[in-house]
Amino acid sequence: MKVLKFRDLNVEDRLRLFFEGSLDRQPALERELESFLQTLEKHSDQWTPDIVEGKRRRKYSRAAVWKTLEEERDAYGSIIEFRRTALPALLLTLALRSSREPPTLDISLDVQPLSFFAEAERCNQLVDMVRDWASHYPVTHASAHSMADDQLSGAPNFGRDDETTRRDGFDKVYEVFWLNVFGPRLVETVGRERMLSTPAHRVDALPNGSILLVTWPTATDFASEEARKAQARALVHLRPDLDFGTVLGTLRERSALLAPVAPHFHPDVAPILARAVEGFAISERQRKIAELNAWQPPEPEEWRPADAALPTDVENPARILEHYGYLAERLVALLHSNVPSIFKATPESLTDIDIYFWSEDFPKTRLREVIDEHAVPAVGAYLGEALVRNLGGRWIPRQKLEEAQVLVGNRIWFPFVRAHRYMRSRQSLLDYSLTQLYRVAERHRS
DSSP states (O other): OOOOOGGGSOOOOOEEEEEEEEOOSSOOHHHHHHHHHHHHHHHOTTTOOOEEESSSEEEOOHHHHHHHHHHHOOSSEEEEEEEOSSSSEEEEEEEEETTSSSOEEEEEEEEEOGGGGOSHHHHHHHHHHHHHHHHHSOBSEEEEEEHHHHHHTTTTTTTOOHHHHHHHOSOSOOOOOSEEEEOHHHHHHHOHHHHHTOOSSEEEEOTTSOEEEESSSOSTTTTSHHHHHHHHHHHHHHOTTSOHHHHHHHHHHHHHHHSOOOOOOOTTTHHHHHHHGGGSOTTTHHHHHHHHHHOOOOOOOOEEEGGGOOOOOOSOHHHHHHHHHHHHHHHHHHHTTTOGGGGTOOHHHHHHHHHHHHHHTHHHHSOHHHIIIIIHHHHHHHHHHHHHHHHOOEEEOOSSGGGOEEEETTEEEOHHHHHHHHTSOHHHHHHTOHHHHHHHHHHTOO
16 A cells, blocks of 8 residues: 655645644543544545554554554554545644643644645535534634645744744734634634624634634635735734735735746756755745756866876776776665665766755765765766766776766766865755766767
8 A cells, every 4th residue: 555645746735734623631532533534534525535554554444543543542642644545645644632631633634736625615625624623623723724825924933932832822813824713712812703704705603612714715726816815804804903905915925936937947957956946845946946047057177178188097997997886886885775776877866866965965964074085986986987887988097086087078077076076065066966067978978
């Protein structure tokens, strides 16, 4: 049973829901969760989980849920996950916090892609699900919204330090999301009549004194101009101290930051940058694409014309070539678990290596002496071997590694010099990427 993991999919925005409800002080587990599961199964049209995970992975069933919760139980409670094996991807984390007073049911839900909720009926099903949960498990505040826009909103701190946030939580209306549930205390703070009269797509009074509010018919359209106006109107209504024009301006700025930007990366490094942008938070991604569209890597300088090649100065070239192979194998040994393609020494392998080192921020997270003594020689040798194997290159061995050359066509290349520059910083991994040097060498091999 292979479940969908967000990291294995094309990175897209998600619908993200946070819900923390109170339980009876002495809950009978199955009785308390029966409502949760029944509501989930009833309203999760086409995104119902089919896997439940704890220490083991099981096909979803009520019995599997009870078994997994029991296996995961400790002094603090139980935490389990629900997933799917088909699109849309799902991660629903259920945490029973039995050690709290009162005990709580924490729900974190991610569904990808957000575009799955483009239909009003599907959104209504989700809203009804949250309404039923909030009616059964009283909340202080619950919300569902675009993950990207949630990140831009400043949630959950909203400008406060971590200690204050943990102490106070959502103690006033800091933001209005696409879907909101305000608990009785927040309703009292704002004023029940004022909250019920909020200009919004849907405003429901719940039996326990909470109020559910939905700003717009569909979650997918949260960044449209009309949806932003509705969001601003609702927030300013609940927070009369705020100015509508200022709030709307902030929301428009967030929409602009999330507007799709088409990638136009420099072709020599496009394979790296297309994957590197996935390492940034979804809220930052479009801005990073724009920045990387404008960025131009420096032209490789680690070459000379073929007629300027340094002659070999070693007595036993075969032994030195064997040493270069040994150094390259050390890189394979270091990275094979994280970069399986490294065994092939192809152009794609070089890109995978670039991405791994960049994602790990390798030059910063490893000791400098270890990098210079071990990583730089291994990277240089591997790069040289890739030029030899794929481009018909030929090593010209030298006593000093930095002078070792690979002849490809009418140029000689200095792979160890490139590796030294490459391993200086995270930015240098892009400025002096293995991928770029290989592509330039490929163009000049004839």
